[in-house]
Amino acid sequence: MATSSILFFFLLGGLTVAVAAHGTANDDTDTIRLPSDGAKSPKMPTEKRPWKCCDDIEEQPARIFPPFWRCNDELEPSQCAAQCEVCQDQEASPGRLICGDVYWGADPGPFCTPRPWGDCCDKAICSRSYIPICSCADEVESCAAACKDCQPVESSSSSSEPPRYVCHDRFKGEPGPRCTPDEHK
Structure with a gap:
């Protein structure tokens, strides 16, 4: 049984080499292009x-x-x-x-192209496409200079805290590293 299996694979390999060397009946569509x-x-x-x-x-x-x-x-x-x-x-x-x-x-x-929210993001929201489209929902004291749509956050806390902002721009690519280290490591 093992001998016949080995013989079968040798014959199959020889047939593959023969077809590659002589081409098929439809040579114009089955051409393999080499870098050379x-x-x-x-x-x-x-x-x-x-x-x-x-x-x-x-x-x-x-x-x-x-x-x-x-x-x-x-x-x-x-x-x-x-x-x-x-x-x-x-x-x-x-x-x-x-x-x-x-x-x-x-x-x-x-x-x-710099990410509109800066170098890092803790609350990244990204699409699942091959090249993700991301936004960052981090609340910051001021938006990065590259941010075009910086919106104030409506806060339910007292007015004694400084205002917070979120950059609503979207970026095609990875969101970047997290700003705060992962606590579970």
Whole structure:
């Protein structure tokens, strides 16, 4: 039984190689493109982050630590050439490029666009989309400079306390770290 199973897998592997070498009846739709087919291939991940900041950061699917990161920000050709070794055309926006370099490290770097509520948030409310859309419900003494919709909180306490505010802006991306450490650790 074991011998016949092994023979079956060898035959299946040989059939796969034969089909790949000779193609199928419908060659125009089943073509496998290799990086050597004319496109500039991404280089191996680097331990030096090629971008200073990134708004559209993507963790690559390989589940390792530290993870692989890629910045999908659209760049002008001069920006991309200055910081990346592999620049790829962006089909959705002609004349704009995406850095094809992959960074291997624990920290993908800061966002280019600051979060409207500041660097941290305790009460983050985020959508469950691939790139979350977040808001922060923290009540603060004053809103951060980047906040465009700063609203006072209607307080039920006495008027002796200073007024509190909430930034109602929304941000596409992670909300950032918590302002107060987790008490359960």
